[in-house]
Amino acid sequence: MEMAEIQEKVCKTLAENLSVPEDQVTPQARFQEDLDADSLDLVEAVLALEEEFGVSIPEDEMEGVKTVGQAINLVAQKLGVAA
Amino acid sequence: MPEATVALVTGASRGIGSATALALARAGLSVAIGYRSDGDGAEDTVAKARAEGADAVAMPVDVRDEDSIDDAFRRVEGELGPVRVLVNNAGFSKDGLAVKYSTTTWDATIETNLRGAFLCARRALPAMLKARWGRIVNVASVAAIRGNAGQAAYSASKAGLVGMTKSLAREVGGRGITVNAVCPGFVETAMTAPATEELKRRYVELTPAGRFGTSDEIAAVIAFLAGPEAGYVNGAVITVDGGLSA
Numbered sequence: 110m111e112m113a114e115i116q117e118k119v120c121k122t123l124a125e126n127l128s129v130p131e132d133q134v135t136p137q138a139r140f141q142e143d144l145d146a147d148s149l150d151l152v153e154a155v156l157a158l159e160e161e162f163g164v165s166i167p168e169d170e171m172e173g174v175k176t177v178g179q180a181i182n183l184v185a186q187k188l189g190v191a192a
Numbered sequence: 193m194p195e196a197t198v199a200l201v202t203g204a205s206r207g208i209g210s211a212t213a214l215a216l217a218r219a220g221l222s223v224a225i226g227y228r229s230d231g232d233g234a235e236d237t238v239a240k241a242r243a244e245g246a247d248a249v250a251m252p253v254d255v256r257d258e259d260s261i262d263d264a265f266r267r268v269e270g271e272l273g274p275v276r277v278l279v280n281n282a283g284f285s286k287d288g289l290a291v292k293y294s295t296t297t298w299d300a301t302i303e304t305n306l307r308g309a310f311l312c313a314r315r316a317l318p319a320m321l322k323a324r325w326g327r328i329v330n331v332a333s334v335a336a337i338r339g340n341a342g343q344a345a346y347s348a349s350k351a352g353l354v355g356m357t358k359s360l361a362r363e364v365g366g367r368g369i370t371v372n373a374v375c376p377g378f379v380e381t382a383m384t385a386p387a388t389e390e391l392k393r394r395y396v397e398l399t400p401a402g403r404f405g406t407s408d409e410i411a412a413v414i415a416f417l418a419g420p421e422a423g424y425v426n427g428a429v430i431t432v433d434g435g436l437s438a
Binding site: 149153156 | 321364
C-alpha cells in the first residue's frame, strides 16, 4: 500500500469514526483540540484503524498519538511502509 | 437495541450462572453457556434454554486464560452473533483463615474472580462500543461489602470487582453500555457447599429473610440489569441478600 493511500484511508476512517467532516481530518489536526475527541473516542478510532488495516496497535504505542499525522505514520509503520 | 441479542454467561454450567442463562433465555436472548470443567452441566443448561425456545450453545471458556476467552468470543460471534450481554459469573472460593492461607489460593481467587472478569469485559467492549449498546453484569458478593472471617481473598476479589464495575461504568456509560454489579448473599450452590453447617446456620440467623437465597432470585436481578429497560442503571451495586447487609 502506498503512503498516499494509507493517508487517505486513515483520514476517511477517522472522519467516520469521530463524526467530523473529512476536510477537517488533516495530518496536522490534533485529536483533542481540533477534532474534539476524548480519550475513549481515540481508543475507538484506534480500534477502527486496527480493523481497517488488520494491524494491532498496543497501548504504549497509542499513547504518543496526538495528531492525525502521527496516526498515519503509526499505521504506515505497522504495515512496513516508510513514512 | 439489536434484534437478536446474544448473551455470554461465564460459569453457567450450574448455580447462579445456569439460572441466569435460563432467565436470559426466557427473556428471548440467545445464550452462550460458558463453562470450564462441567460439560455435562453446561449441556443440561443448554437443553433447558432450548426448551425455552432460545438459541443456546455450550461454550468452553477458562477465564484465567486470555486465549481461551478469545476463542470463546470468536465462536459465540460465529455461532450466535456478537456478544451484547456479558455476565461475569465464573467464580472461585476457598475459605481459610489468613494466617494459614496459601499464596497460591490467594492468587487463584483473584485470578478467576477479578482478573477473569476484567479480561472478559475487555474482550467484550470493542464490539459493544461499536454497537453503542451493551450490558455487563458482574456477579460480586455481599462479601464485597461486609467482611467475613476466612474470606479475605474472596471478599478482596469481589470488592475489587465492585471497584472495577464503577470505573468501567464511567468509561463506557456515554456509549449506551452499562456495567453493574450484583452482590448475592448466601445462595446454596456447588460453590458454597463446602461451608460448615454451623456457618450456614449463622448466616440464616444474620439474614432478615431467615433463609438462603435461590439462584433464580439472583438471576432475576441479573436478567433485569441485562435488559433494555435497565438502560439508566449504571455503575450500580445491587445487593440481593435477603437484607443481610442492610
